[in-house]
Amino acid sequence: MEPVIEVRGLTARAGTATLLDGIDLTVAPGEVTALVGPSGSGKTTAALALLGEAAPGVRLTGTVSVAGTQVVSAQGPTGSAPAARGRLVAYMPQHPAHALHPARRIGPVLTELARLHRPDSARSRSAAAAHAAVALRTAGLPDGGTIRRRFPHQFSGGQRQRVALAQVLACGPRVVVLDEPSTGLDTVARMRLAGELTRLVDGGITVLLLSHDLDLVRAVAARTVLLARGRVVATGPTEDVLPAEPPPAPPASASGPLPSPEGDSRGEVTALQAHGLSAWIRPGHRGEVLHDVTVGVREGGCTAIVGPSGSGKTVLARCLAGLHERHRGRISLFGESLPVLRHRTPRQIRGVQYVWQEVRNSFDERRTVVEQVARTAVRLRRLSPEAAERRATEVCERLGLAPGDTRRHAASLSGGELQRAALARALLAEPDVLICDEITTALDAASTELVTAELARLRRESHTAVLWIGHDLELVERLADDLVVLDEGTVVESGGCHSVLSSPGSETTRLLLRSRHLGTRSASPSAPAPPDVRGEEEPCP
Amino acid sequence: SSADAGSSTPKKGGTLRAAFPGAGVKETMDPHAQQQFIDIARHKAVFDKLVDLDATLRPVPRLARSWSGDDSSRVWRFELHRARFHDGHVLDADDVLYSLSRILDPKAADHLARKSLSHVDLANSRAVGKHGVKIALTRPNAEFPALLAMTGTAIVRNGWDDPRHPVGTGPFRFHSFAPGRSFVARRFDDHWNGAPHLDEVRILSAETEARAAALQSGEAHYAHEMTPTFARMVAHDSRVRVVATPLSGAQGFALKTDRPPFDDPDAAMAVKLLIDRKRLVDVVCAGRAEIGNDLYGKGYTYYPDGLEQRERDVAEARRLLRRTGVLNTTVSFYTSTAADGFPQAAHLFREQAGEAGLRVKIVNGPPETYFTDVLTKGTVTNHRCGAMPIPTYLSERLLTDSPQNATAWEHRDFDDAFTAARATADVRKRTERYRSVQTTLRDRGGLVLWAHPEWLNAVSRTLRGVKEAPPNTVDWARFDTVWLD
């Protein structure tokens, strides 16, 4: 069969750096092809080239044609590239929060895209609306109530991801390029996504999947291309490129399972504790998203918080970090009551550190990354700026970030690189409690290893307590000793990680567990119901 | 430049648009409450007075064909024209008496002539025959007819009291009026002095720039009160003609004579000697004025001729200043933008006074209340005055109880001398007495009058028959004798 995507000798250069080095890539129609590789290996750059596009300052050469249209030639992007975008190939970016128009309701944008690209919708509003509805449903968002009248900021991180996916689908392209679509999705949603991807392919759409989530790749991709440092290092059927199914129980590797310090001494002292926490979004106690939540993490321990997307995990984390001020309830650190961040002493600030979920926005565009990371040590550890910078570089390097990368501005770092920089920023405080909000979503397996190893070392050596928010239950199982399951802002279940996962007591947990194993093709994508989107009522100011 | 005025034969018809400086909502159609030139011009179209003034500010007959006073100048008899009101009624003595009583209404604070006519003895005034009227005064006044030519003295219909429907004997019949905007009146064919040439006059309110632009672009035919700079600008403009009336009032400084330093006439004399009149005229009036001699009313009846022109004498001024102890002291000059040239004159005064060793501190006041403020404020102030008969000027500004006594000139003997002069029935004697009163003032008073400026109006070339006339005189703003080519 004619390939839909033909990439020959694609090279991308930025200044003296070579981001892509003559890659070749062929994607056959009607199947999912995965593009995998470590963070910073050039996946996003390659994907953008399929649109005949490059990030500012990046020059493309080579040939790229999509569905018979050449979008990149030896001279760079061609004139026919714009016409291909949306209609032939649609791209879902890695940072969807960044990519949604803050002032436009999501419904009209979807309809607009359908009308632009679908011949049957150009005249008929209702056809366009129908396509929008299908796109929403396919992306895993319920197409009910007033959801189409919402603004992007009224969704949770994972929901925004799905809105961005819906936009891509609404175009009805021949090829969809998805850059990390499973970031921030809970297992149920991820399962659904896998199912939908399969269904897309069945519907004749070709999918190029860029992901770190090897389980997802294994579940859906027929062929896989492995990138490393801008070169294709392997290509072929997924089973060949990504052979070994990871063992169900993680081996006792370096990063391995909870090397609990001093036997089982953890559990004695509660480091961070929240009691009866309620939180709301809008002033005047309106829009409550957390209801009477109680969680705790012990010194040197790790408590994981899981739950469907939009269940309030981020809000909870922000409450604990003192960033979310519209809350009620008691938060204490080693028994000492913690006020909101503004009123915390430097000691208390140091004590609880938070790593963002959507990390790009938390970096200042005017300063280099390392400069920003180092400030933590200057302020909270009273190091001199030089010493702090040395420390920062050191920690970054431990997390797999080259000093050359961190000396650039945030805009030119890849998603995974930034995520680790953000972690380094928090680690420099040497906190008592570290709150990690989905910090491995953009990381490849190796980087994830580095991150978990670093956390484990801290827990062991400094008795740092970790509050881990994540969707990856495998990882959670490996890391956490306690588990809290959150749904719709309420704690539905909590207890020892192992006991909860082995004998779930709530429907939410059971649902999450049922969808955990994607890699095995037996998983039924259509099983779980779409997670509900709460707060249907139009929010008032 | 006025050579072509009235050179062609009058044509009938047409609408004249005349632009005057507006006064907004202040504008009124009550002729007894008139204040601004635009009011007076409008009222002149609709109403007539018994008497008006000629270019030398002497009373000339209007509705009163003739008049005569008795020997004591206390009882005056006026013979009336058979003038017809716009409603058809023919003017009679009752109309005159009613008009006087309306002017004198004690409740009407805005009737400006009330004060100057306050010595009219209405109770003893009455009709004489069908077309005559006898007016009695409570004290003698040989200048009484001139007072009937002053602002706010129009004759209205007996019983009339509705400014929205003005009914007069004037050459034009009222049509419409919007304060601050426009006024329209149409020809009244039965006017006692002959019907006007124009079909219609429109009197429009407009500020300086707008008047200039309207005239140049042909949107107006007549623009009242233009600046010398405008005159310079249109000097070569074939569409516009400037009508300049010489000797239309006075421009000067007023020194307060009731307080130091100018309570000493020598100090005041020093100021009169130190100013450079030529320079003031050249700059402030752009040369369009005659140099003043510290006397009001050059060219008007009763102006004392033969007095020598006062010249600049800095040395003498300095001597006087030193003698009076004023040398190198500071006096305050209270000025304002109330009229064109005021701040400029103050500025020049400071420069010139400085040369003679008198320091001047200029204080700027609000223009809106300036002429009221100067009655109490400042040591030196600006002074200007439009055209009016010399006795009127003296009685309004230089008597102890004068309403506009800006020099605070309060001398009983001066008051008496003036009152005696005014009561003198014999013209020669009266003139003689006025002369002595005026020379006293020139030598000892606080008025420093350095210019008799020209009055500048501008008309389009198509407007004919416009005569040079000082404001407030019979031929000024007179639209019944003009025509459009």
Add this chain to the structure above:
Amino acid sequence: MARYALRRCGWTVVQLAVLSVVVFLLTNLLPGDAATVDFNEQAGLDQVAQLREQMGLDRPLSERFVDWTGSLLTGDLGTSLVGGEPVSEVLSRSVGVTAALAAITLLLLVPLAVVLGLLTGLRAGGRTDRVVSAVTLTLASVPDFVLALLLVGVVSLRLGWLPATWVGADDQWWQRPELFVLPVTVLLARTVGGLSRQIRAGTIASLNAGYTVQARRLGVPPARLVLRHVLPGAAVPGVQELARAGDQLLGGVLVTEAVFAIPGTATALVEAVRNRDVPTVQALTLALAAVACLLNLVADLVGRRLAPRTEVLR
């Protein structure tokens, strides 16, 4: 949104109430009073005193204010101290012209500024940008009265294309569109520069935003991209600027009305201030302030719609 709008409206009422006090005090701070002004150069101090009594200006300030507020609440704006007319008549007489002037200006201003702002923003740094920016900037930098006098001098007096003033046109102005050309040009010159520059800056920022980049990647064609995706973001600063232009417009109207002899609100206001005609000043300022408040209200509501995220900020 509805709640916000309600709160915002309530606040506007408070604003106007406080403003009326401020304006009352300010007007009374002016030296001199209506009686003095009325008799300036004409009469003596005793006549001024009599007039002052007749106008009721000898009563204490507070009493006058209470009276004024009382009658305002019954819908009576009082009577002018100078002409003796009801203030509502002064208002209604002058409001039409100014409203027409402002409306025409706004009607032209908004599309013009949007087009220019977008054009320069999209071509930022290019020749079009430089030329258009230079022209609007220079126009906005010429004092409006100089511009007005120049326009009159050249277009009306030298070339004779358009009427130079409104002198004598007061009763049929709405039938003579040519009267509006020059005044509106002056008003536009004053405001279009600022507004289009704001939109230009907004356009540049909006063009760089991730959502625009993504929309383009989804194949939204350029024209549509500009109108539906760039403009809403670009308009945010512009909307506030437009509300601010209200006051600028008034300043401009003052000068234009003076130069072109337009019998409008601004002229009436200047005159009322000159006359120390407190009730008229009060009524006119409140009317103008009400319009300004309304513009601000609309700007805030539109701004909120264009940047809905701010609701969460506070």
Add this chain to the structure above:
Amino acid sequence: MKQGPARRRRRTAGGALLLAPPGTAALVGPFVTPADIPSDGMPYARGDGHPLGTDALGRDVLTLVLRGGASALGVACAAVALAVAVGAVLGLAAAASHRRWLDDLLMRPVELLLPLPSFLVISVVGVGWRGQPVAVALAVAALNVPAVARLLRATALDAASGPVAEAMRLQGESPTRILFGHVGRAVLPVAAADAGTRVGATVFTVAAANFLGLGLDPTSPDWGVLIAASREALFVQPWAVCAPTLLLVMFTVGANLLADGLMPRGAEPGGRAAAWNQ
């Protein structure tokens, strides 16, 4: 990409070049001209030993223009500087305050002044304190404060409640540093661009007040006054109007270009906008 900075520099240089003549006149002029400019010519004369002719009082226009810049630009710059200073303090404080009542307390009174017609204030001040540049500057500043404060509050609020500010707080940065290091830097270009247009507008507010006969002493050499006072001579002695007008135009255009030069990189052509232009 390469053209961006160069063009910015050109723009900034152009702005500086335009600012030079009015700036020099304002700064140096007062030292090279007498405090009292003698009235030694005919009114509105041309030539005659006066390179730019004379004004209504027969004073040399060149000398006047040199003398009058300080007050014209001084009043405007001082007023705008004051307005921006006060507005920035209010706006930033309101944005940085985490209590709604404090925000309201700071902003509401300021907003009250927003709809106040500037003309009324200027006329009260102009009439009440005639010829006092300080009073005029204060009044103009007071009039500008609300708009500046609102604009800066809005800009600052965005920055102060964004994730970057949150991250800085979590790093233990002091509120002052967050305010000046991050929020202030985000606000600065907006404030600068705003101030650039405001200076121009302010010069004209004062000039227009003079045009309407309220405000400074009509014989003062202030550019605005000079323009207003000589306007009737626009076609008789154009220099009396055009010289100060030209300087004012140069000043405002220059100020605007310079303010543009201070805009952040991203908002400039050749920056990230290039992504769109390809």
